[in-house]
Amino acid sequence: PRLLVLLLLAWEGAWGAVRDEARETAAVRALAVRLLGPGPAAAFELSVERTLAAGPGADVFELSAEGVCAAPSGVAVAARAAQTTCGTFCGCHLSLPRPLPPVPGQLRITETLPTLRYRYYQNVCTHSYSFVWWDWPRWEREIDWMALNGINLALAWSGQEAIWQRVYLALGLTQAEIDEHFTGPAFLAWGRMGNLHGWGGPLPRTWHLKQLSLQHQILDRMRALGMTPVLPAFAGHVPKAIGRVFPQVNITQLGSWGHFNCSYSCSFLLAPEDPLFPLIGGIFLRELIREFGTNHIYGADTFNEMQPPSSDPAYLAAATEAVFKAMVAVDSDAVWLLQGWLFQHQPEFWGPAQVGAVLGAVPQGRLLVLDLFAESQPVYTRTASFRGQPFIWCMLHNFGGNHGLFGALEAVNRGPTAARLFPNSTMVGTGITPEGIGQNEVVYALMAELGWRKDPVPDLLAWVSRFAERRYGVAQPDAEAAWRLLLRSVYNCSGEACRGHNHSPLVRRPSLQMNTAVWYNRSDVFEAWRLLLKASPKLTTSPTFRYDLLDVTRQALQELVSLYYEEVRAAYLHQELAGLLRAGGVLAYQLLPALDEVLASDHHFLLGSWLAQARAAAASETEARLYEQNSRYQLTLWGPEGNILDYANKQLAGLVAHYYAPRWQLFIESLADSLARAAPFQQHQFDKDVFLLEQAFVLSSRRYRSQPQGDTVDLARKVFLRF
DSSP states (O other): OHHHHHHHHHHHHHHHHHHHHHHHHHHHHHHHHHHHOHHHHTTOEEEEOGGGOOBTTBEEEEEOTTOEEEESSHHHHHHHIIIIIIIIITSSSSOOOSSOOOOOSOEEEEEOOGGGSEEEEOOTTHHHHTSTTOOHHHHHHHHHHHHHTTOOEEEOOTTHHHHHHHHHHHHTOOHHHHHHHSOOGGGHHHHHTTSOSSTTOOOOHHHHHHHHHHHHHHHHHHHHTTOEEEEEOOOSEEOTTHHHHOTTOOEEEOOOOTTOOTTTOOOEEEOTTSTHHHHHHHHHHHHHHHHHOOOSEEEOOSSTTSOOSOOOHHHHHHHHHHHHHHHHTTOTTOEEEEETHHHHHOTTTOOHHHHHHHHHTSOTTSEEEEETTTTTSOSGGGTHHHHTOOEEEEEOOOSTTOOSOOOBHHHHHHHHHHHHHSTTOOEEEEEEOOSSOSSOHHHHHHHHHHTTOSSOOSOHHHHHHHHHHHHHTSOOHHHHHHHHHHHHTTTBOOGGGOSOOOOOGGGSOOOTTOOOOOSSOHHHHHHHHHHHHHHHHHHTTOHHHHHHHHHHHHHHHHHHHHHHHHHHHHHHHTTOHHHHHHHHHHIIIIIHHHHHHHHTTSGGGBHHHHHHHHHHTOSSHHHHHHHHHHHHHHHTTSSTTOTTTTTTOOOOBTHIIIIIHHHHHHHHHHHHHHHHHTOOOOHHHHHHHHHHHHHHHHHOOOOOOOSOOSOHHHHHHHHHHHO
């Protein structure tokens, strides 16, 4: 009987592997049809073959002259087929030439580095800054992008509030108490990390139902392609009302976060020794797994941007151990994915003893740390590779989903190899962790490629020229020259400037103390703009070229705003009213309207599109108003009093015309009035006055176009000639 059981188990395992292969093969073939169409997709025979796995973290990819592409996972097939077939042999991204060029014999590409086990994607904040209003078709496109870029590990955090609601109701909380706890949709990321409660809420019942359905679709597709989704776990934060239901509970109220007061901040943290800790953590994880299944990796962040109530290593170890024990009590194979941002964000608190307490409280290999901002401020170098715990070298790049050409490509290119070669390195992968997406695609293309490389790209100038050729589907010398200029300027950030955040005066509340310094020569941006316009007759049919031309035009106008602002400030300080009015008039009444008009020619840069997505997620007009107001707040004031003002700034048509431009007009008028009256400019009074304009925009119900108007190339050329 024992032999029979062993044979049955072996047969079941083998049959399960065959099933998985067939499922992933079907999923990657369907992806090819979605992207290329049935005809071009038929030129390839995509196949998942587990036997091609060469060991832990190693992928073998085979491509034959007949178009047979095989690898051990759906992700590996999709990514390597796209990068090798489209990039290497066809010189394009996804627009394949017909007929396909011949493949020179049989190829066999083997990735053997164990450090490449994971290619991770997402930041907890991405779900709020970029994903919040997405429906399934938009999520499907994103998962396709993930597969094509080799992502095999990613957060899947949608729908968790529905599970938490079940848990809280089972524990005895009322619906009103739960409504007071959850944030609105655009601020859920910070509710999930314990930073906020209540702000922008409550969450409607229909939100939970839609997110549950969406999460099932996301998980099904991720798993079908061979990705490992990371589910959420209990980090220790509880609603205030827990104290009513359990009067003896031991909870600590933490300090405020992000310039909010305790009305919306000051999280309630359950003591690690309290018996409710494993109870709540266990109930949540059991219910989550019952609903969604599991791949055994869970994310939780207890002290994200919040100082713990004690720096005692014993307390920090106990708090960490409590989170992990609640996981393994339900799933004995649990691995904890921790964002390492807390160590970077408050280095003065997280000394060696404190860091060691957290990292040592989880068994070796069961804590997977994201070195979240490693391209700029790596933590592995000052923690001895996270004290032996495995870590993923991550590129954060963007804060708040800002527009603005930006990148540290040299640092990104060198970083993963340096981390792999670090003494006693425990690096197990690379990661892409922006707070917001939808900008600077070249940065993400490089990072995705590095996930498959042992060494840095040897020549970034050649690489970026090749990137331009693939991006536009044709070699064009002027366009490639423009990209080389961008590489040496906006994409060559180093040092303290590399925070990935747009501090341009254009998107900041005006004052006389604004910093206009940049790390590059603005002339390179203006020359790249000229070269792209010169290239436009040959590339005007390329959607990616038109997008890039608009983005560089936007950046050039942003630079001009800084230059005219400097003239405004100098004129004010020298009490030259005529000069102030001249420069201020160009900035507020010419540059910004011209920028808004150019932005309106592309659907990626429309405020109306962003707001329409929010309203489309609603099931009633009441919900639509709530969601739209969430969107407007996030882009501007962020909190009710401008608590994190302009952090998530965007340059969108409509937002420039009706939010940024009125602020600048008021600023110029206030400065002129100050000079005319021979009275000092009062920044405090201006801040009060301009807040009324900002608040009016947030509370407005004005509708904006969700369809582009005007021709990008024509508008960009006119703006170039004008300025």
